[in-house]
Amino acid sequence: MATFKVTKGTPVAFRDSAYPTAYPSPYEGELFYNSSSGAFQFVGLGAGSWATGGNLNTGRKPDSGSDGIQTAAIVAGGYTGSRVAVTEQYNGSSWTEVGDLNDARYAAALFGTSSSAINTGGDTPPYTGNTESWDNSSWTEVGDLNTARREMGRAGASNTSGLVAGGYASPGYQGIVETWNGASWTEVGDLNTARSGLSGAGIVTAAIVAAGDTPPRTVNAEVWNGSSWTEVNNLNTGRFYGATTGLSSTDALLFGGLAAPGVTANTESWNGTSWTELNNLATARESIGGAGSSGSSALASGGNPITAATEEWSFGHPLKTIDVS
Numbered sequence: 001m002a003t004f005k006v007t008k009g010t011p012v013a014f015r016d017s018a019y020p021t022a023y024p025s026p027y028e029g030e031l032f033y034n035s036s037s038g039a040f041q042f043v044g045l046g047a048g049s050w051a052t053g054g055n056l057n058t059g060r061k062p063d064s065g066s067d068g069i070q071t072a073a074i075v076a077g078g079y080t081g082s083r084v085a086v087t088e089q090y091n092g093s094s095w096t097e098v099g100d101l102n103d104a105r106y107a108a109a110l111f112g113t114s115s116s117a118i119n120t121g122g123d124t125p126p127y128t129g130n131t132e133s134w135d136n137s138s139w140t141e142v143g144d145l146n147t148a149r150r151e152m153g154r155a156g157a158s159n160t161s162g163l164v165a166g167g168y169a170s171p172g173y174q175g176i177v178e179t180w181n182g183a184s185w186t187e188v189g190d191l192n193t194a195r196s197g198l199s200g201a202g203i204v205t206a207a208i209v210a211a212g213d214t215p216p217r218t219v220n221a222e223v224w225n226g227s228s229w230t231e232v233n234n235l236n237t238g239r240f241y242g243a244t245t246g247l248s249s250t251d252a253l254l255f256g257g258l259a260a261p262g263v264t265a266n267t268e269s270w271n272g273t274s275w276t277e278l279n280n281l282a283t284a285r286e287s288i289g290g291a292g293s294s295g296s297s298a299l300a301s302g303g304n305p306i307t308a309a310t311e312e313w314s315f316g317h318p319l320k321t322i323d324v325s
Contacts (some may be wrong), residue, residue: 015287019318020044023296028317030042040322048278048296048315054094056301059308060218063107063241064154064199065122066250066289068114070312073291074134076119079106080306083124087139090299091290099138103130104234109164109200111156113316117141118159118180123150127169131185133159138182138309144227147176153200155207155224156180157247163188163204163224166212168196169241177224179204184279189228193220197240199290208232208249208270211257213240221275223249233274237266243290245268245298253295253313255297256303263304271296283309 019025021120023046026290031042060078068074073093078084085101101119108122115136122128149167154160160182161288166176168234175194178185201207205226212218219234233252244262248274257264265280285303293300296315302308 012211018319020226021319023317024316025317031322035207037321040324041323043325044233044320047266048313050267050279050281050311050313052158052282053299053301053312054090055308055310056095057088057097057304057308058084059265060084060086060302061287061304062289062302063287063307064152064289064298065290066243066301067110067117067120067129067154067312068299069293070160070297073301074110074112074114074117074156075100075289075301075311076117076134077105077108077122077287078108078289078302079287080249081179082260083203087134095232095301095310095315096313101139102141103128103131105130107150107220109152109154109183111154111164112158116158116160118156118162120164120180121149121152121167131180139275140209140311140318145185145199146178146187147174149174149176151196151198151241153198153209153212153244155200155204155209157203158211161204163207164201165200165207165209166195168282177229184271191229192222192229193218195220195240197258199242199244199254199257201246202249203247203304206249208244208246208252209268210235210254211242213241217259221270225249235275236268236277237264239266239286240274241286241288241304243288243300245290245292246295251295253292253298255281255290255298255313256288257286271295281311283311285309
């Protein structure tokens, strides 16, 4: 690739096309001349935004009953004014109803993919440990949680591996954590802060949970390394009933929830060290269904106030053109 010098000898790349703008781009902030457009350009700082996606067929608050990726997601159960068992899959543009859960419930935890998932716990009422496994065709009842509860955080990549953390059950807020191996649940190390309505992301050996009701709402975040929980830097906005997405403990997105004084549209990203506030959801809501494999691609569906709205999150680098006329 050729280069040439502008005033005062600054080297500038000469290209016949733009630098890649997908996140993360190694060329962030780099000035170049694009011969195809005849302009000086540079790759801007990474920025994210929400765009409208296809509506759910059944508007509801799925709570944690959603997972997958932006182009292949699943929502199961939820609350419309009553508990529902309805399951829907997303193909990147629209939702399709598929096989119902065996038990109508809300405030359950769902982890995995659109074709391989676990739905567990929730309110049936009052609390259940019931677990169902999804094989892209139907739900099958499998081993129950050791502690029946609702409003848990979750992490996991399939119907054979995952975890749930915290939640609410008699006599109150829980710090209990259980892992799933495809056949049964095992209690492991408790959270440092017992809470319900928390959000979770990651996999069974590397997860993060954040926010929740302790009470009151908290900014606390904790990371799981497969054996213990460590407190990390706090969220900027305390809340509960938000959604967190991602398959890593170092790359996640948290959005929506119930904050002070009400529902929030606030979106924050986690990079393994700190939380950064980003562009808000178009519709403020809580008890959202969240799906996504990273902090740069996510899906928000349903929520309270009861809605069928779906929003798609994308994160990339804007291409900036410099006017030198």
